[in-house]
Amino acid sequence: MRILDTLGFGKIALTANPTRTLLILLAMSIGVASVIILTSLGEGARKYVSAQFETLGSELLFILPGKRETTGGLPPLLGTSPKDLTIEDALSLKRSRAIAYVAPVILGAAPVSFASREREVVIFGSSSDLKAALDLPMAAGHFLPDDDPRNAASICVIGNKLKKELFDNKKAIGEWLRIGERRFRVIGELSAKGQSVGMDLSDTAIIPVASAEILFNKASLSRMIVKARGKESLDKAEADILRTIKQRHDGDEDITILRQDSLLQTFDGVLQTLTWALAGIAAISLIVAGILIMNVMLVSVSQRKSEIGLLKALGAPTRQVLTLFLSEALMLSIAGGIIGVFIGLAGAKMIAYFIPNFPVQTPLWAIAASLIVTIITGLIFGSIPASKAAKLNPVLALSDK
Amino acid sequence: MIKLQDICRFFKVGDETVHALDKVTLDISRGDYISIMGASGSGKSTLLNMLGLLDMPNSGSYQFEGKELTTLSEEKRATFRRENVGFIFQSFHLIPRLTAAGNLELPLMLMGMAPKERHTKVKDALANIGLADRANHLPKQLSGGQQQRVAIARAMILKPPLLLADEPTGNLDTHSGNDVVKILEELNASGITLIVVTHDLELGERATRKIKMLDGKIIEDVTSEKPI
Known part of the structure; x- marks a missing residue:
């Protein structure tokens, strides 16, 4: 048939x-x-x-002090380590050709006040590289200047939520804030878009890393955020970081590197x-x-x-x-x-x-x-x-x- | 043409064994006109199914033109039916959703004939039974006599040498019954072997060879010289 x-x-x-x-x-x-x-x-x-994850940039590497057997999850706020990560470590990484930006980060919490208003927020001690690494958009003013991160200037950049809480719709640029025991001048303001998975920068103040060292009275970094030169440089960047840190830490590989792409x-x-x-x-x-x-x-x-x-x-x-x-x-x-x-x-x-x-x-x-x-x-x-x-x-x- | 030798067919009904055919021996020549008569349960329908290879004997031999058929595979039996046997049923067995032409086309379609060739054959066959204008009618739009004529045309469309009719006039009034008998007898006159199973004495008497059955056995087999 x-x-x-x-x-x-x-x-x-x-x-x-x-x-x-x-x-x-x-x-x-x-x-x-x-x-x-x-x-x-x-x-x-x-x-x-x-x-x-793409908007955050998949070329990012997070370096945490101490060796941890982890492959995923979000990095803890404060890490302990046999050897501290220092600003000098961060500067030395910049010599690698696979690495575009290295942002040293000290995290801490402190009260921020302006006039009669006060707010307890997360303080980011970092450098101008943070803006480049996380691709942070500005609503007004400038980010931290591209000078020596060891320079403890009294300037800060604030997130849009913090700005609203402290200043309402008034102009914030040029005003002086009190963070902890010190006074900082507002030089910039992040726009609302500056948010990404796992990191909300809208309710933070960003100050130079050296100022954070003084503010929180510690010399060790909480982490470093590294941006590689393109996705293909990720492996080389990771190897360079391990080698450099091992050299500087007397042969100890006492850091943990989290890769954005492995999280993804x-x-x-x-x-x-x-x-x-x-x-x-x-x-x-x-x-x-x-x-x-x-x-x-x-x-x-x-x-x-x-x-x-x-x-x-x-x-x-x-x-x-x-x-x-x-x-x-x-x-x-x-x-x-x-x-x-x-x-x-x-x-x-x-x-x-x-x-x-x-x-x-x-x-x-x-x-x-x-x-x-x-x-x-x-x-x-x-x-x-x-x-x-x-x-x-x-x-x-x-x-x- | 056909040689049946000691054909037995029995069914188990509960503990009892019913002999539908009990050592039936029968010779049929080409062009015979045979009627098989008998009471219900005498085995006449079983004999007809056996001749058409719809049923298989439990024992005995069935030779068709010298070829043994009881050993054929299911597929070969189907081919044998298609090529050699036309069936006519009391209830016509037209497929209700197919038109007259569609029903006629069925055997040709099953054998895989090309549509063009099929259509010419179907057209000719419908003209032969005088139903050319009813080609696109469904069975329910045809009278009983017309339905049986379509069924006969379907049975004969591949020109088989053997035509088996099981109570062909059973569901028809006298007038259409006579029409159907006339067509069947014309086919027989053209050389086709016609075997009719019937209760109807008048129809049975028309055959040249009359077989009577009882309890699975042939009890009478009379051949008259000429059809009445």
Whole structure:
């Protein structure tokens, strides 16, 4: 029998009972659509997180004092170390050709006050390299000047939230603040965009690192933020850092380097798994649809017994009857799958339209996978009724009224 | 043409064994017009199914033009049916969702004939039974007589040498029944072997060879010289 004839025969059989056919198509397409919508959400979340890391810059390396056996997570605020990281360590790293910027960082908390207002915030002691490394945008004024970081100038840059709390809408540039026991002149103000994953700079004051040493009365850095010259220099930068620090610390490799890209990979892996899990949950509805197909086909086989008997009397062998019924099941599941892809894509678009902030991205593999699963479902659940039809005894089938 | 030797067919019904065919031996020549009569359960339908290879004997031999058929595989039996046997049923067995032309086309489609060739054959066959203008009618839009004529045309479309009819007039009024019998007898006159299973005495008496069955055995086998 010709393939087109087989399909034509199936098509007539399916259209002869439109309600039943439409119901199966509905079930199948809902299954496929839910796979596509859920994976779109999962994939969207993954892309969103990746993009967030990208804005922070994936060429970043965080150097923490002390050796820690960690590969992920956020760096602790204060670390202890057998050998302190110093401003000199930071300056020596700048000699590496793989490294673009080195920002020494001393973190601490101190009350910041202006006139009668006071606020306890995180103080960043750093250098002009911090702006370049984190790509911080300014709302007004300048960042810390590009001079020797050992210079303890009494100047500060404040985040936009801190500015609002202390100054409201008044001009802050040029005013003198009190941070802890010392007075600082405001020279710049970060814009609201200066935020990224794990680091909120909106409620901080940034002062020269040497001033922070005096303010908090300590000579050790909390960390260093290093930006490599491009992604391809990351490995070289990491090696250079280890070698330089080892040299300066009498042969001890007493630092921990966290790489932005390894953090990103961890998040990426987690979210990829989440997407797969969502797809798996949705696939259950495909199996339910498959069972529905099987049920309906079984009913159809028992209703068409005499037709099956006739086909056999007309010279159709078992194999041909099997093919006829299997192709009906396959046509149902594939048609349902294709309709489902369109419903799923439309649904993803709808979500993106009504919730613009929610990232939605339909992965191609989800479309391909759901169609393949659909075909397999049709084959598996169609083969049971089809083989039942093929095995019917023609004499009994013909006498079935 | 056909040689049946000691054909047995029994069914187990509970503890009992029912002999539908009990050592049936029968010779059929090409062009015969045979009626098989008998009460319900006498085994006449089983014999017809056996001749059409829809059913297989438990023992005995069935030779068709010298070839043993009882050892054929399922696939070969299907091919044999397609090439050599036309079936006519009491309830016509037209597929309700296919048109008259679609039903006629079915055997051609199953054997994989090209659509163009099929359409010419179907057109000719419909013209032969006088239903050319009903080609696109569904079975439910045709009268019983017309449906049976479509079924006969379908059975004969591949020109098999053997035509098996199981109560062909059972669901028809006298008038359309006579039409159907006329067509069947014309086919027989053209050389096709016709075997009719029936309850209808009048129809049974028309055959040149009349076989009576009882409890799975042939109890009478009379050949008259000429059709009445």
